[in-house]
Amino acid sequence: MLMRRFDVALVHAPSVYDFRKRGYVHYGPISDVIPSKPVFDMYPAGFFTLTSYLEKNGVRVGIFNLAAKMVNDERFDVPRFIRKLDADVYAVDLHWLVHAHGALEVARLIKELKGAPVVLGGLSSTYYWWEILSRYEFVDAVVLGDTTEPCFLQLVEKLQKGDENLEGVCNVAYRAGSRVRFNGISFVPEHLDEYAADYGLVLRAMVRSGISLSLPWSSFLEHPVTAVITYKGCLHNCLACGGSNFAYSTIYRRKAVGVKKPETLVEEFKGITERLKAPIFFVNDLQLLGKSYIEKLMKFLADEKSDVEIFFEFFVPPERDVLELYRRAGDRVYLHLSPESHEDNVRGRYGRPYTNSQIRNFIRNAVELSFERIDLYFMVGLPGQTPSSVQGLGGFFKELYEDARGKLEAFVAPLAPFVDPGSLAFHMPSRMGYRILAHRLSEHRELLLAKKWFEMLNYETELMSREQVAEATYNAVLSLTEAKLQLGLLGEEEFSRIKASVEAARSGQHVKSFREKETLREDELYPKRKIPLQYMTLRLVGEIIRYAVTQA
Secondary structure: OOOOOEEEEEOOOOOOOHHHHHOEEEEEOOOOOOOOOOOOOOOOOOHHHHHHHHHHHOOOEEEEHHOOOOOOOOOOOHHHHHHHHHEEEEEEEEEHHHHHHHHHHHHHHHHHHHHEEEEOOOHHHOOOOHHHHHHHHOOOEEOOOOOOHHHOOOOOOHHHHOOOOOOOOEOOOOEEEOEEEEEEOOOOOOHHOOOOOOOOHHHHHHHHHHHHHHHHOOOOOOOOEEEEEEOOOOOOOOOOOOOHHHHHHOOOOOOEEEEHHHHHHHHHHHHHHOOOOOOOOOOOOOOHHHHHHHHHHHHHHHOOOOOOOOEEEEEOOOOHHHHHHHHHOOOOEEEEEEEEEOOHHHHHHHHOOOOHHHHHHHHHHHHHHHOEEEEEEEEEEEOOOOOOOHHHHHHHHHHOOOOOOOOOEEEEEEOOOOOOOOOHHHHHHHHHHHEEEEOOHHHHHHOOOEEHHHOOOOOOEEOOOOOHHHHHHHHHHHHHHHHHHHHOOOOHHHHHHHHHHHHHHHHOOOOOOOOOOOOOOOOOOOOOOOOHHHOOOHHHHHHHHHHHHHHO
């Protein structure tokens, strides 16, 4: 394999580095609500924005998804690959805490084999910067905060020159000799247009790195889904969320939501649709930005006349007049809402302040306005839930389905594997109805090595142990599955397969390899669509060929 030289190598590790050597693990439904495998082989969207910003400033970037490559190629030798990889700076993401083991093991390996500067970044890295730098000497610096592009560029330029004086670099903590230094989080922009993703530059970096090495996740070409990050920050305080208002303001120093103009979101949208025909997910609830913002964005999207599937999510059910604006976006528009629980009191306590009546009105309005589909997401592991109380989920879904005219779908998964550091539940567990079982980064690394999925959980609730969270999850899955069988959404054969899988898991017989996706659920979260090369747009193919020829 021909390996070019890079200024920066962005590296994504699996949740557990040596997962292929650990045999079979009962992963259960631990990655049920994302498209990647249970080893979390999907890298964060920050790879796209970092690549775009660095490339615009003359930095040659490589994107390397080691996790996805390890899933797709059993013979892929990570140390051998790293020996051949030549970069001035190696940046490993530790954004989601689920990568606490793999990210640090890959960072260790890079330092041992290359001796070059190793940098970590992401929200979990920001939270645990002191422990990382004081305990893991193979990490030279941690980039802090939710928006780091110019700070990271400044850091790279200094490291390339061999300048060890990082005192003036924004949003960085680092090791200076035997001492750990913290520059603070001073760069928290409220306007993010300058840091949007440029998919032309991203594609160039992916081709340069090798498409098989830079896929967003292992099955991306079979089940492609793309995303547009609409803003950073939040006004809500869901108890276990590390992206809550409490976490952003207290830990990441974001006092105001960071936004992009509607024009910027549409440019990102066009950057995707011109290159790949795949569903596009607009991340975050746009209601937070106001009705006039939504109206302007939907007009821009309508003008594009794109035929791709568009997904919008809501943190609270929108009123009908707001839904009417969303309906303008395109012909195939999907809506996502996460009630978390079918019980009003549990939902409200967790941080979703709306009622079942509001959910019903939302569904009726969405159906009357001819949206393609409404997806509801429920969670197990919330304060106030018990293994028996979650069994009401199926009945609730059947009630909602009566008004949905076949356009309603629902999914359920556990809060797994971790209550997020930085969340209200992590910092004030007893007040929020939780017991936190791991606090330090090193403790979470150990949890990830457990053989059973519920033993990886870093929490118990006031009413449920980890084993009871697992039991409640199985009960909720069966309740929802039985409801779908009764509604004719599932056949007897599929229902029997799911039921058998649940019973095997309960008895401890069910084990699953890292290659398998969750088998307790009857459908994938995202639309299944295989897009091999011949179905990509001519523009994308042309860009790949042109870049491969010029080696730009």
